[in-house]
Amino acid sequence: MVTEKVKLFESERSMKDALPANEIKTIRIGKDRFSAVLLKGQLHFMEYGCPHMGYPLFQAVATPFEEISCPWHNYRFSLETGLESNQRCRPLKRYEVIIDKEGVSVILPKQSQTQL
Secondary structure: OOEEEEEEEOOHHHHHHHOOEOOOEEEEEOOEEEEEEEEOOEEEEEEOEOOOOOOEHHHOEEOOOOEEEOOOOOOEEEOOOOOEOOOOOOOOOEEOEEEEOOEEEEEEEOOOOOOO
8 A cells, every 4th residue: 555644743742732632633634534632642543433334533532541432332442453342343444643853744545635
């Protein structure tokens, strides 16, 4: 799969200013939507909708166990592995986040738009 590095924030500080801890937010990149959560100081970047039935994950809850819980049918997904706790559906798509001197970026499949 061909990927690209997409810059999300100028710095780690600007990321923390834009994303309140433990609150799942929608981030648009071009025409694509994604979900992001800052949990225990780490940015997790994932697909927009729940893998079960597409419910928007910005309405989900981030748990202290590094999971997100979709309120529609109470499916819980590991932010580390993407697996649903009872493996009742496909895993949550997660994307690699890079924090370096250039800022905060995410690695996405090439077909995604790169305009913020």
